[in-house]
Amino acid sequence: MFSRIIKIPIIFEVKKKAFKELDSILKANHLSYEEKILFTSQELFDLYKTYIPVETFSDVIFIKGGNVEEVESVKSKYEHHNVLLIAFGGGSIIDFVKLYSRELCLQYISVPSSLSNDAIYSPIARLTKNGKKESFGVLEPLGIIADIEIIQKSPLKMLLAGVGDLVSNLSAIKDWYLAESYDSEVLDIFSVSLSIVTAKAIFAYTREQLRSEEFVEVLTYGLVLSGLSMIIANSSRPASGAEHLMSHAIDELFPDRATLHGIQVAWAMLYIEKNIRKNDDAYESLLCFFEKIGLYAEIENDIQFSETELKRIIAKAKIMRKRFTVLNII
Numbered sequence: 001m002f003s004r005i006i007k008i009p010i011i012f013e014v015k016k017k018a019f020k021e022l023d024s025i026l027k028a029n030h031l032s033y034e035e036k037i038l039f040t041s042q043e044l045f046d047l048y049k050t051y052i053p054v055e056t057f058s059d060v061i062f063i064k065g066g067n068v069e070e071v072e073s074v075k076s077k078y079e080h081h082n083v084l085l086i087a088f089g090g091g092s093i094i095d096f097v098k099l100y101s102r103e104l105c106l107q108y109i110s111v112p113s114s115l116s117n118d119a120i121y122s123p124i125a126r127l128t129k130n131g132k133k134e135s136f137g138v139l140e141p142l143g144i145i146a147d148i149e150i151i152q153k154s155p156l157k158m159l160l161a162g163v164g165d166l167v168s169n170l171s172a173i174k175d176w177y178l179a180e181s182y183d184s185e186v187l188d189i190f191s192v193s194l195s196i197v198t199a200k201a202i203f204a205y206t207r208e209q210l211r212s213e214e215f216v217e218v219l220t221y222g223l224v225l226s227g228l229s230m231i232i233a234n235s236s237r238p239a240s241g242a243e244h245l246m247s248h249a250i251d252e253l254f255p256d257r258a259t260l261h262g263i264q265v266a267w268a269m270l271y272i273e274k275n276i277r278k279n280d281d282a283y284e285s286l287l288c289f290f291e292k293i294g295l296y297a298e299i300e301n302d303i304q305f306s307e308t309e310l311k312r313i314i315a316k317a318k319i320m321r322k323r324f325t326v327l328n329i330i
């Protein structure tokens with residue numbers, strides 16, 4: 001019998017006070033390390049001190065996150081291999097630890113402080129190098145520990161950005177189908193189904209439920225399974241299409257006006273449905289959901305581009321990377 005082997009994290013915990021239980025979670029999974037090092041920011045450490053198992057760490061390293069030069073500056077610190085890294089923070093801190101762990105061949109656990117994108121489990125890290133954002137292929141984490149109480153306290157805007165990043169899977173999958181028919185790209189239906197189902201699950205929720213335990217659980221599952229769809233595909237294809245290219249183009253062309261990744265991809269997805277795919281039904285249902293959950297207000301508040309700027313964004317998005325999307329057929 002032939003089958004494919006998929007590597008998944010050993011640990012996946014989503015519950016209240018999960019971070020405090022780090023040691024018992026490791027023990028239950030028969031894992032032990034000489035040292036555990038916490039990477040986080042000073043602000044998050046101060047804010048969530050009571051939720052962090054401070055006594056278990058042999059060192060706490062405060063970082064800003066999100067840039068390669070900072071990874072280089074702390075690189076030589078832990079070169080022996082019986083060390084477990086814990087990344088506690090948002091996308092920039094987790095992406096920092098992903099790259100750091102790749103450079104030193106160390107294992108890491110993601111502990112998200114918010115859910116603004118699928119960085120918690122995606123095999124990609126986006127960091128700034130010489131002032132420009134770049135994507136790096138990285139190893140998947142040993143585990144993901146999502147403490148619901150911590151995530152419930154994160155800003156609503158972060159949760160909404162997470163919703164945007166998850167829902168953008170639907171646009172990415174449309175592009176994958178286009179790439180299959182126009183460019184003979186091979187589609188992975190396991191990956192496609194996981195990506196679509198996780199994105200659609202979030203449409204059931206409203207703004208009033210954003211801090212509920214159930215919503216946080218579903219968003220965490222969605223973003224992690226979205227990461228799994230990328231691991232299965234061995235590519236970011238199922239979660240990154242033209243809307244991601246447009247978001248990356250904004251980061252590059254208008255860095256001072258860039259906002260959260262999840263909000264940018266949600267905006268780009270709306271733009272694409274209305275103006276490029278010209279799919280009125282998809283646009284209306286998306287707009288209706290974004291309004292219901294409060295994401296549209298964030299988009300309106302953060303993103304305004306003139307027609308000329310939009311042309312530049314689309315032209316740049318087309319050449320951002322070699323990926324066939326709807327932008328290739330306009």
Ligand SMILES: [Zn+2]
Binds near residue numbers: 261
């Ligand atoms: Zn994304």
